[in-house]
Amino acid sequence: MSRRRQIYEGKAKILYEGPEPGTIIQYFKDDATAFNAEKQGTINGKGVINNRISEHVFARLAHIGIPTHFIRRLNMREQLVRQVEIVPIEVVLRNVAAGSICKRLGLEEGEPLPHTLIEYYYKDDALGDPLIAEEHIACFNWASQEEMHDISSMAIRINDFLCGMFAAIDIRLVDFKLEFGRLFDGDYSRVILADEISPDGCRLWDMKSGEKLDKDRFRRDLGGEEEAYREVARRLGLLNEEDNGPGEVLDLSSHRSRLRGTPPVKK
Numbered sequence: 001m002s003r004r005r006q007i008y009e010g011k012a013k014i015l016y017e018g019p020e021p022g023t024i025i026q027y028f029k030d031d032a033t034a035f036n037a038e039k040q041g042t043i044n045g046k047g048v049i050n051n052r053i054s055e056h057v058f059a060r061l062a063h064i065g066i067p068t069h070f071i072r073r074l075n076m077r078e079q080l081v082r083q084v085e086i087v088p089i090e091v092v093l094r095n096v097a098a099g100s101i102c103k104r105l106g107l108e109e110g111e112p113l114p115h116t117l118i119e120y121y122y123k124d125d126a127l128g129d130p131l132i133a134e135e136h137i138a139c140f141n142w143a144s145q146e147e148m149h150d151i152s153s154m155a156i157r158i159n160d161f162l163c164g165m166f167a168a169i170d171i172r173l174v175d176f177k178l179e180f181g182r183l184f185d186g187d188y189s190r191v192i193l194a195d196e197i198s199p200d201g202c203r204l205w206d207m208k209s210g211e212k213l214d215k216d217r218f219r220r221d222l223g224g225e226e227e228a229y230r231e232v233a234r235r236l237g238l239l240n241e242e243d244n245g246p247g248e249v250l251d252l253s254s255h256r257s258r259l260r261g262t263p264p265v266k267k
């Protein structure tokens, strides 16, 4: 690892030069950040789980015809991806009100939205990734109209597919963030799905209990983040039952009680 050329280190991943031109290795770290990196910590084993979950999701999206940067997983923490020029826009899809939209518009968390919303945020840490309108994207030339057409139609398809995929395992896809990149072929370029899709960038609620199975456990100091990420992987069929340890059953009840302000259920 040390002899490879590092291209970039982000909050949750490191990018290294890949073995062939036009490829990159994504290394998934256990580091977690929230609130524009004001809160920092580690979620043990997160990198390993996110690598697996993202591989699974990207492979399934490729099956329905979504072009993605994913080539193959290399090992526990690394995957080989196509090198792209990241479009400087975070695309957020929302099915249910949660997080920043609640604060911004005074909505109650958990309120289903009348229809799926797409929001765009300008990727700029110094500015705290501000919410922008499509007008800004065109005005400042962050992406062409054709690219935005492709991005928004892919985003809607991805949301529809993922809502079904998660519903099948009793998880509600509340909202999530996507990033796209330009893949160049001579003078021509097209946008493809890039980055990762994992509980770091999604809100995933258990359908029955409402339990949060995503990074909000870290953001809101709910505890149980490792178990929650593993639970998502387990339900997706990516972990063997024995990976939970012999006889160990996932139990978020102590965290759940903290969440709801009620004492843990005695067993």
Ligand code: UDP
Pocket (backbone or CB within 6 Å): 035, 090, 092, 098, 099, 100, 101, 129, 175, 176, 177, 200, 201, 202, 203, 215
């Ligand atoms: N999100 C993300 N990275 C960001 C901002 C948001 O992955 O830099 C994801 C986040 O996990 C959630 C969705 O996008 O699933 C919507 O986030 P929101 O705007 O509510 O912001 P937050 O409450 O996370 O600050």
